[in-house]
Amino acid sequence: MxxxxxxxxxxxxxxxxxxxxxxxxxxxxxxxxxxxxxxxxxxxxxxxxxxxxxxxxxxxxxxxxxxxxxxxxxxxxxxxxxxxxxxxxxxxxxxxxxxxxxxxxxxxxxxxxxxxxxxxxxxxxxxWIEGPTLVQAVDRAARAGKSNVLQALAAAVVDVVNTLGSASFIHGDITASNLIVRSDGRIACVDLDTASWPDSPLGPSGRGTAGYRHPTEYADAAGRDLFALLTIYTSLRILADDPDLRRSYGDPVSANDGVLLFSPWDLLDPGASECFREVDERVDTDTLGLVDALRTACLSPVSSLERHLDLIPRFKRPASLSSRLSGKGGGWNLDTAVDRVKARFAGAAVPNPAEPWKSAVELDQTLVQPSVDARDTDESWTTWETSPLPPRSTIEDVTEDDRGRLLTALDRNNEPEIARLWARLRNDPVSSIQAGRVEAAFAAGYQRRMTDEASRGRDGAVVQLAEEAALRQLPLGSECRKLARTANERLAIRATLDRALAENDREQLAELALSGKLVVLGDTDRPSLHRVLRAIEWPALMRAIDTDDDRLILEAFDPSVFGDMSDLDDAVRDRVRLAERRVAWLAKVRAALRKRHVDDLSKHFTNPPAGGPERLSAPDRRRIRQAIERRAALEELGTVIRGDDDAAIIAALNRVERVGARVSDRFAWGVIQRVVERVSVIDDLIEAAESQPIDYGRLAQLLPVVRALGLTNDPRLEGDFDITRLEAHVVRIAHVRRIRAALSRDNDVAIMVAAVPDPHNALDELSEEERDRVARAILSRRRVDRKSVDARIAS
CATH class of the missing domain: 3.30.200 (Phosphorylase Kinase; domain 1)
Known part of the structure; x- marks a missing residue:
């Protein structure tokens, strides 16, 4: 699943x-x-x-x-x-x-x-905002050919971006699927996972969505929003001119974050885009200016985006296009970690040097060291710096063509060419007139590279570029000087952080966490924050593990600090996970016990975590064991009563009685009563047949009952206890008793009436004397009968 x-x-x-x-x-x-x-x-x-x-x-x-x-x-x-x-x-x-x-x-x-x-x-x-997403609304309007609706949607997109900009709110991932058209025609932004604002605890995150962000530069969240505005507004104006373009280009409404018109590949290389070519042929002159602005913005740095946005009617430029460069990025968010650190270390005594504080060294051995090596920079920016100066003897070799090429390079702002030419012309009296422009070009190059390195978070490269510019006495703007100071501060704090982590200096780590100095590292250094917090929280976790108390272990283990536990020892990680499983398991077991849910208890005890049952009290374990045994006995009884095995039913019933379970099912009770009745009748019949002497009276009473209950085929009534044989034997014995009663009266007529006929061979049960007496009675009676017949014939 x-x-x-x-x-x-x-x-x-x-x-x-x-x-x-x-x-x-x-x-x-x-x-x-x-x-x-x-x-x-x-x-x-x-x-x-x-x-x-x-x-x-x-x-x-x-x-x-x-x-x-x-x-x-x-x-x-x-x-x-x-x-x-x-x-x-x-x-x-x-x-x-x-x-x-x-x-x-x-x-x-x-x-x-x-x-x-x-x-x-x-x-x-x-x-829940009732309405279609922008891509759904645009698709519907384009297919219906409603240009006025598409123009209204374009204006609504500008309005919502203006509203966000006026509040310095950065969405960070504006797409046509993240904009919903309300019933009044206004647009609302959803999917705020990457959002930030001036008081946000976290800075902007994410990298935007291809097709709405700048094709190559998308680190700046505010820039992503404005490029998305230019892309969406231009697409809507194009579709308003020719709605049929939607049938040929763009993504279906079912696609996640689908584009309205231009695909990511179109934005990456507008010159090779078939969509751009067809749009150029099918839109009017006003819209063509927007198309050219979008094409140029795709090929230009994002820093030049604002001049293209001026073409959008009613657009209001926000205060800044880059939250990173304006210094408004989010800081380290410690959540409740600072409170825990204060509670733990505010009144702590100085540790005994003989017993140094120990931490898990393995928690942080790989903190990234900022590099100030020139190799971190783009080699194409610094090739001019290593160009050898020409000897003074070559000054006379300078020609007018060299001076012209220098002027051309300055006009085109071709920094590598300027550097190459200036290495030869710097001592030329005529070319020295351009020294100010050359210096300004070099300074602009340094400022551009420092800004780019800062946007990439490479503080070492920023500091090195600032030092190189200072050595060359190149003037830098206030923004670059601020970038250099911020980078230096971050490098110093990182160095302190590295040293504290490497030396397991708990006091230094606590001081960094409580002082707020770590905030300058920004959200981009969040892994370092986690390493600091893990190093601080480690001793408390170790002490909790030593107590072997699951509750204390989970209180000391903060998931927001330790994350997925990948940095922990296998033993520590297994112990924390065992504590989590046992605490969760105990909570479920106690809840099921409290609610008397025996099914849940049985399920939980099928595969309990190691040591889980031992964490329960003895009375709880006894109650659980009794409940499970009673449920098992009742389930066994419910199973066997569906069959015809009376012995199995009696055995299951005995187990139910032994564990103290209660049968509450009326159907089960009815079946049990019938089984007990059948078993009792058969037991009484066998007992009467096996008694010495045989209890023929009891047999005579029970045999009709057995037949009435349909027990003649019961497996126990076989052989000597066959119902037919027992009935024949009872009848024969009854015949014997009648004959003996007649013999006791010594009446020949009664003896003959009782003995003849003898279908059940009752005479075989008589003694020799009794059989002789019966024979004499029969013979005597037959002679008397013959004389009577003869007398009747003679008369």
Whole structure:
């Protein structure tokens, strides 16, 4: 079962959503929850009887602590939690309302083979915006040929981007699928996983979506938003001129983050794009200016984007196109780690030198060292620096062509050519007039390279370029000087951090964490933050493991700090996972015991975690064992009563009685009573037949009962206890008793009447004397009868 199926199963649970949001999922015609599937999240529409519909959203990756495309689940929840408190006055309806983070969200079933839930998923609920996505609305309008609708949508896109820019809100991943058209025609932005704003606890994340971001430069989130605006607005204006282009280009509405018109390959190489060529032939002159602006923006650095955006009507330029370069990037977010560190170390005594604090060295042996080596820079930028200076004797070799080429290189801002020529012309009196322009070109080159290195997060290269510019006495702008100071500060803090981690200096790590100095490293150094926090949290985790207390271990283990535990020792990782399994298992067992759910108890005890049962108290173990035994006895009884094996039913009934179980099923009781009755009758019959002397009276009473109950074919009534044989024997003995009664009266007539006829061979049971007496009675009676006959004949 994949994660999507798990999510649908959780939505279909009878009480799952009632517990969370007091609503039910909207179903399709087949009765299954409707789930919108994105690259990073699943979204379900939840209908509530007494309120508006809401959207329930979870990450698409496995596990509460797993990593998604835009950060960990904890970062994801933190970002949306901060959005809940965002001042939305200037944003209006550009964002969904009612954002809430639900820590104990829906329970997803574990993979096949393990029916236990994996625990509650972190979920986000927000306003369900009724309306199509922009790509759906555009596709519908284009196919219907409604140019006025496409123009209105283009204006609405500009309005929503203006609204975000006025609040300094950066979406970071604007696509036609992340824009929803409200019923009033205005547009709202969804999928805020990469968003940031001035007070955001996390900076912008992600890398945008191909087809909406700049084809080569997309590190700057604000730049991604504005390039997406240029792409979407230009596409909408083109489709307004010729809606039929939508039939030939663009992605279908079912594609994730599908493009409206231009594919990523079209933006990467507009000159080779068939789409650009056809658009040039089919749009009017006003729109053609936008097409040329988009084509130029694809081939130019993102820093030149703002001049192309001026062609968009009603567009309002935001304060900055780059949150990174303006110094507004997010900082290290310590969550509750600082509070834990303060509580742990605020009043701690100085450690005893004889007992140095020990930490897991393996937690951080690979912290990336910033390099200030010139090899980190692009060689094409520094080739001019290594060009040898020409000897003074070559000055007379300077020609007018050289001076002309220098002027041409300066006009074209061809830095490598300027460097090559200036190495020969710097001592030329005529060329020295251009020294100011050459210096400005070199300074601009350094500033451009420093800005690019800063955008890549390469502080060592930024510092080296600043030092080289200082050695060459090249003037740098205030922005580059600020970049150099920030890079130097980050290098110093990184060096301190490296040293503290390498030496396991707990005090230094705690000081860095509490002082707030780590904030300058920014979100791009989040792995280093985790290493710091892991080093600080390690002793507490070790002490908890030494106590062998699962609860203390889980309190000391912070998933947001240790992540997927890949940096932990195998023994420590196994111990933490065992603690997690045992604590979860004990909670389930105690809940099932409290609710008397014997089925759940039996399932949990089928494969308990190591040492799990021993963590229960002796009374609890005894109660669980009794409950499981009683349930097993009742299940065995329920199985055997479906058959005809009375012995098995009696044995199962005896086990039920032995373990103290109670039979509450009326059908089972009816079957048991009939079985007991049958067994009792057969036992009494056998007992009467085996008694000495045989109890013929009891046999005579029981034999009709056995036949009435249909027990003649019972396996125990075979051989000597065959019903037919017993009946014949009882009849024969009754005949014997009648003969002996007649013999006791010594009456020949009675003896003959009792003895003749003898169909059951009763005479064989008489003694010799009794048989002689019967014979004499028969002979005497026959002589008397003969004399009577003769007398009648004679008369």
């Amino acid at each position: 994949d994660r999507l199926d798990q999510f649908k199963a959780a939505l279909s649970a009878p009480s799952g959503l009632q517990r969370i949001v007091r609503g039910q999922p909207v179903l399709d015609h087949a009765g299954r929850p409707i789930v919108v599937v994105g690259d990073n999240a699943f979204v379900a529409r939840i209908a509530r009887p007494d309120a508006d519909d809401i959207a329930l959203r979870i990450v698409a990756s496995d596990g509460n602590a797993g990593s998604g495309a835009n950060g960990t689940v904890s970062d994801w929840a933190l970002r949306y939690g901060a959005l809940r408190g965002l001042n939305r006055a200037s944003l209006g309806r550009a964002l969904p309302a009612g954002i809430e983070v639900i820590r104990n969200g829906p329970f997803l079933s574990a993979p096949a083979g393990n029916g236990d839930p994996v625990g509650p998923e972190v979920a986000i609920v927000m306003e």
